[in-house]
Amino acid sequence: MDWHSTACVLCACNCGIEIKLDGRRFERIRGDKAHPSSQGYTCEKPLRLDHYQNARDRLTHPLRRRPDGSFEQIDWDTAIREVAGGFAGVRDAYGGETIFYYGGGGQGNHLGGSYAGAFLRSLGARYRSNALAQEKTGLFWVSDQMLGAVTTGDLDHCEVALFVGKNPWQSHGVPRARPTLREIARDPRRSLIVIDPRRTETAELADIHLAVRPGTDAWLLAAMVAVVVQEDLIAHDWLAAHAVDVDEVVAALRRIPISEYAEISGVGEELIRTAARRIATASSVALHEDLGVQMSPHSTVTSYLDLLLVSLTGNIGRLGTNNPPIPLAPLVSFSHWGPKRDRVSPVAGARIISGLVPANVIAEEVLADHPRRYRAMLVETANPVHSVADSPRMREALEALDLLVVIDVAMTETARMADYVLPAPSQFEKWEATFFNLETPDNYFHLRRPVLGPPEGSDLLPEPEIHARLCEALGVVPDLTPLREALTTGGRAAFAAAFLQTLTDPGLAKIASVLLYRTLGPTLPHGAAAAASLWPLAHRLAAAHPDAVRRAGIEGEGPELGERLFDAILARPSGVVFSRDQEGDAMGRLGTPDKKIHLAIPELLSVVGDLGNGPATDPDFPYVLSAGERRAFTANTIFRDPAWRRRDAAGTLRICPADAERLGLAAGALARVTTRTGSVEVPVEINDGLQPGHVSLPNGLGLSYPGADGAPSVTGAAPNELTAAGDRDPYAGTPWHKHVPARVEAVAR
Known part of the structure; x- marks a missing residue:
């Protein structure tokens, strides 16, 4: 009992760690060997997490801005009443669509964000964004059109690991990053290929480092894909079975001037050909791209070329390649193959991908003289003043809002500009989880228990409680006695029937997570009320992938399987493997109607063949x-x-x-x-x-x-x-x- 199981919250891996306390201080931190993914591994960064937990700028009470710009402490009843009333006032005056939501959880605190939608839907809010809109939406958009799914590279079983704009030695983002890199680098049968302008720690280990000129990744990757086509290294038989638009794409790639693109990229043509041949002849290739290209010119085109490279060489849907994972809570929504299509933001007309407004247009959406401009913002566990491009412009935009409310742990740069600041417990003082569960062939979920309680004398509420109280202040939560009685008298089976009947009311369906929190939540063991939103997710996953769940060791049929999966999540403090792939299953998870890869995206394919002479330069900023x-x-x-x-x-x-x-x-x-x-x-x-x-x-x-x-x-x-x-x-x-x-x-x- 001296050691408390939890997880690191510094990158998307969320490695399992154990913490030993000295009062409220994190005396020691070590990797959790029982964690199903990290297996005891951790880098040096989480060993310093006491600097987060016991920081001097922790928030301890709800705050309201005074007319002179200073803050005064208020009680929760006042805060909830005034915040709910303020948002309702904006809705009544200008419409719910003028209320904007940013955040919903950082690298490790997504559980609270699963309740925010109830409050926002009750207000009629339609627009939101978060950090993914600064990083991954180009990849999401391409993946949607080609695959109807996102994929994750299987580094544990690949022959070739390809990193594009990624230095996992420092950024991690893949399980057990440093041991995994060493294992690949030391195995003479395997290869590590890195595309990066810098000679990073990962590039130092690489068999092939393509030191691309900054900003020319698209030229380099287009040349590599062209080599695969022009040297006839494509996986013909595999493509015939699993892809469409092959002839159209091959014809376009045959016209790419490899030598010219190689010269622009700054990488020798022969080295490009060597890398492309190694990828095309490998039994399996796992690709990981990251911010180095996702935050550079031609980022969406680069993501398209990455997926073309692994698709044309047959490296999707097999062991050791890129596979669509089975997430417990999908972070990405797809629209290309469904009845919905991409929406655009109301002022800038920016494409909304996976429901996310591009972060770079938020200031424009606020500051424009437009009847549908954003007039109020709820910012949850995020700091857009610091994290979104052009901080001076973002500060100007937040100052122009009618209402800004921030939910956070610390007095951030954004919180200092808020009208109301609502304090939440730290990630180690509450039940929490990450929804970055994107591993294959085994996937896991880690519901984290509190390591310690809130600071003495503080008055904090976890995010699910804040959102539930805000919904109640709006008057949208009904009498919950029937649901509670069904649960008490008939258990979860009777509760499920009653809950589904309740959701036939569209107004109540909007606040489903809050209904669960107030009814199922209090019955969960060890005070795990915040985990109530996971119950329908466990049932949905078990119904969609029952064989994969059973292969992970969860037994049961029908609804019983979903219940046992939910109970396993609650019971295992170091996390649980909830699905296990079987060879051949992954292609069935593509979201395209024919379960095939659609290689052609015409508006991007035309750009690939005419990228120009390189990124523009400015002599004033060389x-x-x-x-x-x-x-x-x-x-x-x-x-x-x-x-x-x-x-x-x-x-x-x-x-x-x-x-x-x-x-x-x-x-x-x-x-x-x-x-x-x-x-x-x-x-x-x-x-x-x-x-x-x-x-x-x-x-x-x-x-x-x-x-x-x-x-x-x-x-x-x-x-x-x-x-x-x-x-x-x-x-x-x-x-x-x-x-x-x-x-x-x-x-x-």
């Missing part, structure tokens, strides 16, 4: 700045205390030796980095892993945090003081944080 590099001591910004960083405390500007010498910059000297949006002064780190003309700043810095004397100070550069909202992908609206035109100068002492 450098390419990667704003937000992940390093050994950077993580997501729940780490607000700068003392957590053991190295690179100030967040250095990395620059190659040749550029440093030309600019007269020595290690540790100050450099001024200027973009079209802003300017910062930062110390220099000379790093020979970068190409000339390419510089980088880390993510996670530039946060205001109180010192020991309570006075706030800012450490390092906030990347989005330098980025521009208009620099975004034309298809998905994702930002170009990894390709910011910049000027670098020495600062005279």
Whole structure:
């Protein structure tokens, strides 16, 4: 009992960890060997989680802004009544669609967000966004049209691992990242291929490092796909059985000038051909792309080329390749093959992908003189002032709102601008979970128990309770006695029948999660009321994939299987494997009507053959700045205390030796980095892993945090003081944080 099972909340892997307490302090942290995915592995970053748990800027009571801009403490009854009334007032005056929601959970706290929809639907709110709209929506859009599903690379069983714009040694994002990379690198039968401008830690291990010129990934990948076609290395028999539009795509790719595209990319043609041949002749290839390309020019086109590469070589739907996972709670919604089509935002007309408005248009949607502009925002467990492009513009937009309410753990940059701040427990003080469950062939879910209670003297409410109270304040929650009686007298079987009958009322269907929280929730063991929203998800998954659930060791038939899966989730503090794939199952999970890969996306295929002569350059801003590099001591910004960083405390500007010498910059000297949006002064780190003309700043810095004397100070550069909202992908609206035109100068002492 000295060690408490929980999980790291710093990246999408959410590795299992165990924490030993000394009072409220995290005395020791270690990997949880019982965790079904991480199996005891953890990197160095979660070992510092006490800096999150016991940070000085923790919120302890609900706050309301005074007319002079300061905050006053209020009680929860007042906060709930006024917040609900404020949103209802905006709805009544301008319509529910003018209420905007941002967030819903960071890397590890999605459970609370599963209740937010009840409050928003009750108000008639239609628009939302979160961090995925800054990263993954281009990939989502391409995957929807080609596959009707997203895929995950099976690194444990692949012969070739291909990383595009990804450095898992530091960013992780894949299970047991460092041991997995070492295993692949050391096995002479396997290969590691990395596409990245920088010689990263992952690239150092690679058999083939394609050091692409910054911003030219699309040219490089188009050349690689063209090699596969023009050397006739495509998987003809497999494609005949599993894909359509093959002839159309092959004809387009035959016209690509490989030598010309190779020259633009900065990678030798022969090395490109070697990499393409290795991929095409391997028994299995697992592809992972990440922010290095998803936040760069041509990001959606690059995602399309990635999927073409693995599709044309037959690396989808098999062991060791890219497979559609079986998620417990799907984070991605698809519309291309269903009755719904992509919507657009009301002011900018930006494409809404997977229900998400591009984050780069939020300020425009607020500040425009338009009858449907966003007038109120609910921000939950997110910090868009710091995380969304063009922070000055975002601050201007939030100031223009009629109402801004923030639910969070700490007094963030966004919370400081709010009309009301509603404090929630930390991720280790409540029941929590992540919905980033995208593994194959085994998939798992980890419902995390509280490690400790809220701080003494605080008045916090978990997010499910906040949303339930807001719904009740709106008057949309009915008398729940019949549902409670059905559960008490007939158990969950009778409750299920009564609950389904209740949902025939469209108004009550909107608040289904709150109804579960108030009825089923209190009956769950150990105070796990927040887990009530998982009950229908367990039943839906068991009904859709019963064989996969039973292969994972959960027994039962029909509704009994769903109940036993839900009970297993509740009972296992280190997580449970809930599905296990069988060879051949994955292709059946494609969302296309014919369960085949649709290779042609005409508007992207035409671009692939005519990419131009390379990214545009500006002599006034001759450098390419990667704003937000992940390093050994950077993580997501729940780490607000700068003392957590053991190295690179100030967040250095990395620059190659040749550029440093030309600019007269020595290690540790100050450099001024200027973009079209802003300017910062930062110390220099000379790093020979970068190409000339390419510089980088880390993510996670530039946060205001109180010192020991309570006075706030800012450490390092906030990347989005330098980025521009208009620099975004034309298809998905994702930002170009990894390709910011910049000027670098020495600062005279």
